[in-house]
Amino acid sequence: MMEEGRKGRYTSSERRLQALVQHLSPSGSSLAGVVQMEVTASGPVGSVFEHVEQAPEDPILGVTVAYNKDPSPIKVNLGVGAYRTEEGKPVILNVVRKAEERLLADRSRYKEYLPITGLADFNKLSAKLIFGKESPALLEKRVATAQCLSGTGSLRVGAEFLAKHYFQRLVFLPAPTWGNHHKIFSNGGLTVKTYRYYDPRTRGLDYQGMVEDIRAAPSGSLILLHACAHNPTGVDPTPEQWEGLRQLIRNKRHLPFFDSAYQGFASGSLDLDALAVRSFVADGGELLVAQSFAKNMGLYGERVGSLSIVCKKEAIATHVESQLKLVIRPMYSNPPIHGASIVATILGDSELYAEWTIELKAMANRIISMRHQLHSAIQARGTPGDWTHILKQIGMFSFTGLNREQVAFMTKEYHIYMTSDGRISMAGLSSKTVPHLADAIHAAVTGLSFSRQ
Numbered sequence: 001m002m003e004e005g006r007k008g009r010y011t012s013s014e015r016r017l018q019a020l021v022q023h024l025s026p027s028g029s030s031l032a033g034v035v036q037m038e039v040t041a042s043g044p045v046g047s048v049f050e051h052v053e054q055a056p057e058d059p060i061l062g063v064t065v066a067y068n069k070d071p072s073p074i075k076v077n078l079g080v081g082a083y084r085t086e087e088g089k090p091v092i093l094n095v096v097r098k099a100e101e102r103l104l105a106d107r108s109r110y111k112e113y114l115p116i117t118g119l120a121d122f123n124k125l126s127a128k129l130i131f132g133k134e135s136p137a138l139l140e141k142r143v144a145t146a147q148c149l150s151g152t153g154s155l156r157v158g159a160e161f162l163a164k165h166y167f168q169r170l171v172f173l174p175a176p177t178w179g180n181h182h183k184i185f186s187n188g189g190l191t192v193k194t195y196r197y198y199d200p201r202t203r204g205l206d207y208q209g210m211v212e213d214i215r216a217a218p219s220g221s222l223i224l225l226h227a228c229a230h231n232p233t234g235v236d237p238t239p240e241q242w243e244g245l246r247q248l249i250r251n252k253r254h255l256p257f258f259d260s261a262y263q264g265f266a267s268g269s270l271d272l273d274a275l276a277v278r279s280f281v282a283d284g285g286e287l288l289v290a291q292s293f294a295k296n297m298g299l300y301g302e303r304v305g306s307l308s309i310v311c312k313k314e315a316i317a318t319h320v321e322s323q324l325k326l327v328i329r330p331m332y333s334n335p336p337i338h339g340a341s342i343v344a345t346i347l348g349d350s351e352l353y354a355e356w357t358i359e360l361k362a363m364a365n366r367i368i369s370m371r372h373q374l375h376s377a378i379q380a381r382g383t384p385g386d387w388t389h390i391l392k393q394i395g396m397f398s399f400t401g402l403n404r405e406q407v408a409f410m411t412k413e414y415h416i417y418m419t420s421d422g423r424i425s426m427a428g429l430s431s432k433t434v435p436h437l438a439d440a441i442h443a444a445v446t447g448l449s450f451s452r453q
């Protein structure tokens, strides 16, 4: 009764604030006093978001934010892994243009909602690309595939599905790994741990450490593996090491989750880059794969990718797919249509497919040639240290070994932007910018101010 009486004396904005205070401090010692102090005739004083702190920029995408603010004409962005031409320009593949022209000309197409799991043709073709035409899992129809929002969205949907339906909540990530993995998996409801992966002394794989950690993980753990072109290190297991890992993971009854963000970018061959995944499918065991078409088709902003879950039987895959829909529907309802239509057009047409593989190989080759040019330029300057890892590393990135201070120096003095762990995107480099980068590396390593001309 007394509450009712008090309520009647407050204006609606006072009541809203009262509800907020109640929400923030349910025990609300002197509620009426607080409300009176905080409210004026014109409404509440200050912002209800006053306590919200400034968040740091993303460690990778924030590099581009800083780069964009720099007015220097010599600046170079080697932060995010985005392919650039020799002229330093972003590129749209010719096959993508052709596919888009076809889509535009086809008047029978609509912009209706896609089903929750996306474009059916895209899903079939995407799964075929990673598993191979003759894949037993595909022939036996025991793969559930959902089109998701690029690689990130596919990982996130996979994480949430596992948190809901898998008995083990532990996911082991390589140390180091793509920084976003940690947040994707913990936000998806899993507990994140790491396994040893990279040895800074050898600048290679710590295979022994990796095996020990995966062996020591509780049976049934989720093991996140980069299908190829490990980010950020550029270090992949050899085929023999993959075989050892496969046996270990299967013996321990762990569940592998592959992140395939660079198929075709490592070797230039789509099939070679899928070998690790295919070897795990060939043994008949279960696994998950997140695919991205951001890099290999240059469809970064189209957000096109897929999650495939390989199951033991067709009926199980059907159930799994039905549950994926329950994860996706309240998250973003259904995926966008345009990017998936481009990919389906290219993968479904033998001529376009053949042309794509040529363009993809050209991108991979340009990256490899940047490795050689950078290595030679560093050699030519007599920079101390062994730089052969620049040649040996695979994929879009080079994990240079430069430390945080050296990176900060290169950004400040040479306007070269890269992630603070010393990773550089080789795909952002060109013949014109290689000498500038080599000068900066030389200066950072020797502590000298090398000529910038």
Ligand code: PLA
Pocket: 060, 061, 079, 080, 081, 082, 149, 150, 151, 152, 153, 178, 180, 226, 231, 259, 261, 291, 292, 293, 294, 300, 305
């Ligand atoms: N997985 C790995 C290993 C990646 O490196 C990236 C992208 C993704 C997934 C996700 O890509 P997508 O969602 O765009 O398909 N890594 C980039 C970009 C290229 C980024 O950080 O978002 C990178 O610079 O590391």
